Amino acid sequence: MPIDDAADREIARLCRRVVREEGLPGLSVAVTDADGVVFADGFGSRDLAGNRPATPETLYGIASCTKSFAGVALLQLAESGICSLDDAISAYVPVQFDRPEPTLHHLLTHSSGLPSLGVSETLLARRLRLPDPGIPLGDDEDFFAHVDGADGERTDPPGERFAYCNAGYALLGEAIETLTGRPFDEYVTEHVFEPLGMDRSTFDDHEFSMADDHMTQYRRTDDGELVASSLPTRELGQATGGVLSSVADLTRYLRLHLNGGEVDGAHLLDANTLARAHVGYVDVPGRAVDGGTDDREYGYGWFRDEGFLGDRTLLGHSGSLTVSSAYLGFLPNEGLGVALASNTSPAFPLGVVGEGVLAAALGEDPESLPFFRRRRRHARLCGKYSAYEGVMSASVERAGNALQASFEHPLNESELPLLPQEPVEAESRRADTVYRYEYVTSEGRREPAEFRVENGEVSLLLDRWRLRKH
Structure with missing residues (x-):
C-alpha cells in the first residue's frame, strides 16, 4: 500500500x-x-x-x-x-x-x-x-x-x-x-x-x-x-x-x-x-x-x-x-x-x-485522534492566570492527560487535579467554546471547573474565582 x-x-x-x-x-x-x-x-x-x-x-x-x-x-x-x-x-x-x-x-x-x-x-x-x-x-x-x-x-x-x-x-x-x-x-x-x-x-x-x-x-x-x-x-x-x-x-x-x-x-x-x-x-x-x-x-x-x-x-x-x-x-x-x-x-x-x-x-x-486533540486543547489552556486586580493567581499545567491548577497566594497555596468531563472533540481554535472539568475538594465533594474561551481570551471558573489567562 x-x-x-x-x-x-x-x-x-x-x-x-x-x-x-x-x-x-x-x-x-x-x-x-x-x-x-x-x-x-x-x-x-x-x-x-x-x-x-x-x-x-x-x-x-x-x-x-x-x-x-x-x-x-x-x-x-x-x-x-x-x-x-x-x-x-x-x-x-x-x-x-x-x-x-x-x-x-x-x-x-x-x-x-x-x-x-x-x-x-x-x-x-x-x-x-x-x-x-x-x-x-x-x-x-x-x-x-x-x-x-x-x-x-x-x-x-x-x-x-x-x-x-x-x-x-x-x-x-x-x-x-x-x-x-x-x-x-x-x-x-x-x-x-x-x-x-x-x-x-x-x-x-x-x-x-x-x-x-x-x-x-x-x-x-x-x-x-x-x-x-x-x-x-x-x-x-x-x-x-x-x-x-x-x-x-x-x-x-x-x-x-x-x-x-x-x-x-x-x-x-x-x-x-x-x-x-x-x-x-x-x-x-x-x-x-x-x-x-x-x-x-x-x-x-x-x-x-x-x-x-x-x-x-x-x-x-x-x-x-x-x-x-x-x-x-x-x-x-x-x-x-x-x-x-x-x-x-x-x-x-x-x-x-x-x-x-x-x-x-x-x-x-x-x-x-484523542491524544492529539487533548494536547492541542491543553496547549490552549495551560499558562498563568489571575483574578480581578491580581488578588489571586494560579497556573495551569499539563498533568499526563489531565490538567493541574496550582493556586499562588499566601492564604491559598494548593494544587487541584482537573479531570475532563466530556470527550475531546474536534474543534476550531478560533471558535468560542466551554471546556468542562471536575475536581475533588478537601471534604470529598466533586465540583465543576470551566474553561471559557470568548473572543480568543481564556478564563477559568473554579470555586469562587474567575481567573483570566495572561
Whole structure:
C-alpha cells in the first residue's frame, strides 16, 4: 500500500512537531506494507553532543516491544511439537505455584494472576544507578526465589484478569532456554533475526556500542534536563525487553505479521499458528480519560484494539527503558505497519505517536485522534492566570492527560487535579467554546471547573474565582 506525497509530508510534520514539543533528542520512524518500506526517516539527533542525526538504521533499545518476539519463539516451539502453550510453567522452570497453576499461555497474556513483582523496575533502576529496593536479583537462582516467594500475591485464578507482569515474560524466556538448551538471545537471533534479515538487531550491548549508527540514550531528570546515561541492558529477563534494533530492521519483523509468518521466502511459522499471537484473549481494563471507552484485549505480546479510527483493528505494543522507547503496530486488514523509536522516554507511551503516523499514512488527520486533540486543547489552556486586580493567581499545567491548577497566594497555596468531563472533540481554535472539568475538594465533594474561551481570551471558573489567562 504505497502512500502519497501528502501523507509523506504529514508524517514528517507530525514527527518533527513531536520532537520539538516533547523535547525528544531523536526519533526514527518507518512505515511498511506487506511488500516493503513505504516511508522511513529520522528526526532530531541520535547523539546530542556530536549532533549526529537519527536515521532509520539507528539502533535503539525497544524495551517491551520484545515481548512479541518471545511469543513468536514459543509458537515456533509449539508448532514443532516441543511444547504446548497449555503446559504449566513449572514444567520448565524451578518455580512452584498452588493449583490451578499458570500456563505458558497465561504468562504470554499477562493473565497468570500474578501482579507486577517489580523485577524489571528493580533491574532498570540498578543499572541506571538509581535507588532500588535492594531485592536479590543477581542471577537466575535469585530470580526464581523471588517468584517462588510471591505465590501468595496472586490476585485471581489464571486466565481471569489482566495484570501486566514482566516477571512472567522473564519466566517464559527461561522456559525457552530449557526447551531449546540454548540462551534465549541465541535462539531468537538464529530463528527470528537471521531468517528475516534483521542483520543489525542484537541483545548484546557491546555489539550495540560498536555499531556505526547507534543512539546515545538520555534520561530526563526531575527538572526536565536530558542527561546521557548508561544502557540498562540485563541478561536476566531478556524476553521482557532486551532487543536492540533499528526501525528499518523492525519493518521486516512487522512484515512477518502482515504476511502470515513468511517474508521474502523465509518461512518462520504457519499462518494459522502466527494468528494465535494476534487473538485478544483477555480484556484490558480501563477507560479513556476523555470519557470514551477502551475496547482493548491482549494477545501474545500484542495489545489488540478493535476501535482504531472508528472500526479498524490495530495490534501494537509500546516499550520504555527510561532512556529509550519504542512502538510497533500494524493494521492487519489494511496491510500496514509502523515502527518508531526514540533515545529517551517521553511522558506518554510512544504508541500514541505511532497511531498518529498510521492515521497520516491512511490519509486521515492525526489530530482526529484523542491524544492529539487533548494536547492541542491543553496547549490552549495551560499558562498563568489571575483574578480581578491580581488578588489571586494560579497556573495551569499539563498533568499526563489531565490538567493541574496550582493556586499562588499566601492564604491559598494548593494544587487541584482537573479531570475532563466530556470527550475531546474536534474543534476550531478560533471558535468560542466551554471546556468542562471536575475536581475533588478537601471534604470529598466533586465540583465543576470551566474553561471559557470568548473572543480568543481564556478564563477559568473554579470555586469562587474567575481567573483570566495572561
